[in-house]
Amino acid sequence: MPASRSTRIVLFVYGLLVIGLLYLPLVSVGFASVSRARYLSFPIKKYSSKWYAEALASGTVRDLLWTSLSVAVIVTILSVIIAFFGALAFARYEWRYRTTFQKLILLPIFFPQTVLGLALLMWFNSLGVIPSWKTAVVAHLVWIAPIATLIVAIRAYSFDPALEEAARDMGASTPTILKEITLPLLMPGLISAGLFAFLLSWGNFPLSLFATGADSTLPEWLYAKMVSGYSPLVPTLGIMSVVASLFLILAAFAIAWLVQTIRDSKAAQ
């Protein structure tokens, strides 16, 4: 039954409200970053890109970005590798305690991150490991690798194991099957898992807070500056971080599109 005109209007307004609620705070951060004044007040009296120029010139900001990026990139690569083999182990093979293991592996997702962070910090201390951005990589992995595994596993469960068996039956070795069948078919899942892993690591605060020690990631610095020593660099870096994430998402779409185009043109040859 088609909705009546009034229902449609109500739904439309409701939709706008939800979107407004989601994005307006971000917009206000955007305004704060382009205001010349030190503290945000509406209407903005004078617009300026001063804070962006300062951010780009700052050595601290460069270090922060570098630390965050290093952690996120390493976490992404390791998560995708762990997720690939983990998902195959769950979806392809029957082994004892498989379902129990599956639940145990996914359990960290349900822990509050602060509790997980604290636990890891205590553990690093008891092992005599000095917390740094490298321990943050481990902390992020504990939480992010299970999520990535879940994403790839959904894809792995949905494809017919007979495809791999058929390839083997026609003479393909295990590495060939992996290259020709398994990897191309899991690729969409691997790309999504990588994307999620990067974004979750890039924006993570609670785990980083406990695990980075003397090093600092971007979200940690933003929080510290909010608590004491606010400057418009805070919203500026916030916006730069969001834009970087957006670029990453666009890049992922572009790669997926490119892969599809190359495959289609290969098929058409």
Next chain:
Amino acid sequence: MVSSDPILRLEGVVKKFGAFTALHGVDLEIREGEFFTIVGPSGSGKSTMIRLLVGMDEVTDGAIWLRDQRIEAMPANLRPTCMVFQSLALFPHMSVGQNIEFPLKLRKVASSARKERALELLDLLRLPRDYYDKRISQCSGGEKQRVALARALAFDPEILFFDEPLSALDYRLRKTLEKELKNLHQRTGKTFVYITHSLEEAMVMSDRIAIMKAGHFEQIAVADEIYGRPVSRFVAEFMGEVNLFEVTSRDGTTLESPCLTVKSGTTNESLPAGGNGLLMVRPEFIRFCGEDESPDYRIKGRLLEEYALGSRIQYEVETETGQILTVEKLRQDRASSGDIGSEVMLGFDAARTHLIKDT
């Protein structure tokens, strides 16, 4: 051409899954060039059997010989055999052409030669040549079947295995493809080993049929033999509608059942005195008799039901002793039966009966 030499031989093959035994020491010989079908209900072990034959599972005990080479321990990717899967297992990320060329690519055949062979196979399977560039998702069910077959033939296997590849198709398409498969078998001269739960499929295509039950072969023979001279109640009933009279041999000369007495020796086998057996008559060999007819055996009964089965009509008749018999007539021979509930006289000849000793 079917040769008398076996291409594949199984000796005492056992397959266990934990405590469950799926195959109980199976022996089998498949001849070079034959269309051999294994039929059985679900759970009879036929899928387990084919997985062992192609090398996707390992035997627990016993030997599999391909000509004079022992292959039961050889992994699937080293065996010169190929299977068409129930799900067809076409690679969704490759085009039709790439699918067909896959086994050739694995053998490092040059791309021009691969394409040439793929196009030849498209011709052989009556698919238009421009399907070479199509995506698998653009093909219909029947076309996918043909692509899967083309890919298996590109492999050029010694034996081509089929694991119920037609089971997901609608009736008409299945009938067409059954004939095409039979035809393809004749044209390629390859050995086909086919697994199905459909008796009709087996009857249409096969040179020989093996009936499987609970992990062993109940009977292996040509279709007519299995239909007309089954070795057990299971085979008789599995091969379609059947009337079975439980008979006992009184003194070795006559077989008696509550509604029938048969002279021993008029059927294929005889029973020793006191022995039990089943006398089988297929529904199409029983007829409604008039006064002037004199079949070897007559049974009085009452017509219970009449079912229209397309080209045939099936009747249920209850004998005076309460046994329900099934009678089938071609539609054009329908008139002679009478009304539901009326008394009828059934008749059949001794030559049309078969005695199953093993009950």
